[in-house]
Amino acid sequence: MGKTFKIVVLPGDGIGPEVVEQALEILKVVSNATPDLQLDITTHLFGGCAIDATGKPLPEDTLAACKAADAVLMGSVGGPKWGVGPVRPEQGLLALRKELGLYANIRPASFASDSLLSHSPLKESVAKGVDFIVVRELIGGLYFGDRKELVSSLDSSKEEYAPADAAYDTMVYSVGEVERITRVAAQIALASDPPLPIHSIDKANVLASSRLWRKIVTATIKREYPQLEQGLDHQLVDSAAMVMVANPRKLNGVILTENMFGDILSDESSVIPGSLGLLPSASLAGSPSKTSTCPGLYEPIHGSAPDIAGQGIANPIGTILSAAMLLRYSLGLEREAVAIESAVRKVLDSTSEGGHGLRTKDLGGNAGTKEIGSKIAEVLKGLL
Numbered sequence: 584m585g586k587t588f589k590i591v592v593l594p595g596d597g598i599g600p601e602v603v604e605q606a607l608e609i610l611k612v613v614s615n616a617t618p619d620l621q622l623d624i625t626t627h628l629f630g631g632c633a634i635d636a637t638g639k640p641l642p643e644d645t646l647a648a649c650k651a652a653d654a655v656l657m658g659s660v661g662g663p664k665w666g667v668g669p670v671r672p673e674q675g676l677l678a679l680r681k682e683l684g685l686y687a688n689i690r691p692a693s694f695a696s697d698s699l700l701s702h703s704p705l706k707e708s709v710a711k712g713v714d715f716i717v718v719r720e721l722i723g724g725l726y727f728g729d730r731k732e733l734v735s736s737l738d739s740s741k742e743e744y745a746p747a748d749a750a751y752d753t754m755v756y757s758v759g760e761v762e763r764i765t766r767v768a769a770q771i772a773l774a775s776d777p778p779l780p781i782h783s784i785d786k787a788n789v790l791a792s793s794r795l796w797r798k799i800v801t802a803t804i805k806r807e808y809p810q811l812e813q814g815l816d817h818q819l820v821d822s823a824a825m826v827m828v829a830n831p832r833k834l835n836g837v838i839l840t841e842n843m844f845g846d847i848l849s850d851e852s853s854v855i856p857g858s859l860g861l862l863p864s865a866s867l868a869g870s871p872s873k874t875s876t877c878p879g880l881y882e883p884i885h886g887s888a889p890d891i892a893g894q895g896i897a898n899p900i901g902t903i904l905s906a907a908m909l910l911r912y913s914l915g916l917e918r919e920a921v922a923i924e925s926a927v928r929k930v931l932d933s934t935s936e937g938g939h940g941l942r943t944k945d946l947g948g949n950a951g952t953k954e955i956g957s958k959i960a961e962v963l964k965g966l967l
């Protein structure tokens with residue numbers, strides 16, 4: 584008897600359902616080809632569609648299902664329909680991450696394939712050889728600190744305002760929060776031989792929380808991972824954002840940073856391979872490990888892309904690569920994860936499409952979401 588894994592699927596809003604559908608096709612190929620692997624997949628309401636159906640972005644039964652699952656595969660949430668009113672889809676995502684304790688967001692930003700270099704907005708000489716992984720703290724900082732809208736109307740979605748209106752957000756980090764995310768970055772650095780350098784990114788010249796961050800990262804590495812001390816550096820986020828597009832190889836290794844900086848820098852990093860639609864992520868409640876698995880939430884780094892939703896042209900690769908991360912970190916299926924990554928690379932590299940591989944519009948091609956997904960599934964069948 585094989586093992587049955589519970590997978591909860593949250594397609595969400597906008598292009599979410601379109602890209603998730605393709606990732607599910609890929610998981611189906613893996614389960615059909617893997618004796619004894621049973622995937623018990625259930626789909627739940629989450630985000631704007633959940634607000635429409637229940638009034639809440641994260642209904643109780645969705646949260647309960649996620650808590651009981653081995654892994655959650657998500658599309659994206661949000662969109663103009665729900666705007667910035669008092670009940671927003673994005674609140675559901677923040678609540679889900681917090682409820683599941685997912686403090687470690689891992690966003691590999693290396694090229695899915697060298698064949699994309701010609702499409703990168705950066706010069707090939709700048710973009711070639713970039714290989715870094717963003718480790719973003721996910722349940723602290725500005726997105727979770729005390730905030731208030733001090734508006735006379737008590738509702739920031741209203742258009743009227745008074746001159747005295749104001750609003751604030753606060754960025755708080757504790758020693759324990761910085762220590763545990765530093766350990767995740769260190770474990771990822773140590774998984775390579777030789778170990779990868781760690782670039783910790785903050786704004787310590789201005790922010791008190793960043794000065795604490797810098798001190799704790801330094802102390803944790805010195806105390807617990809002395810072999811990584813030489814490879815640790817600290818950079819300010821403004822100049823690091825510039826380096827990321829001017830000379831991104833200088834950031835090769837592990838980028839360790841807090842919640843909002845990691846959110847912004849990881850979207851910026853997608854410029855290097857050429858599309859936000861390519862990059863995956865894993866959100867875990869601990870360090871990824873080759874020897875043990877842990878539950879996690881897997882999603883592409885992009886949002887619901889309302890500008891292209893419903894057209895069947897979204898790039899599903901970020902979600903498909905997120906499914907590969909799910910197999911690796913939550914199900915312990917490394918071979919299958921590598922096979923998916925190889926299939927993606929083969930499809931992008933194929934020269935059968937007049938000199939370059941099959942591509943969606945964001946990468947300069949004209950293939951649809953389903954066409955890309957089906958091609959990757961077909962190539963994957965040959966690899967498993």
Ligand SMILES: NC(=O)C1=CN([C@@H]2O[C@H](COP(=O)(O)OP(=O)(O)OC[C@H]3O[C@@H](n4cnc5c(N)ncnc54)[C@H](O)[C@@H]3O)[C@@H](O)[C@H]2O)C=CC1
Nearest residue numbers: 659660661662859860885886887888889890891897898945
């Ligand atoms: N994890 C999540 O669910 C996230 C949700 N959002 C939400 O998504 C909504 C839209 O946000 P935006 O700022 O427009 O960011 P976005 O990431 O949805 O889109 C930014 C740009 O990238 C393009 N893009 C994104 N994913 C793509 C894909 N797979 N294939 C091809 N092109 C793609 C879009 O067409 C758009 O031009 C907002 O409500 C936002 O709050 C944003 C980020 C993450």
Ligand SMILES: CC(C)CC(=O)C(=O)O
Nearest residue numbers: 673674676677846884885
């Ligand atoms: C939608 C937000 C809650 C966060 C975000 O942009 C992200 O995690 O990439």
Ligand SMILES: [Mg+2]
Nearest residue numbers: 846847850884
């Ligand atoms: Mg983001």
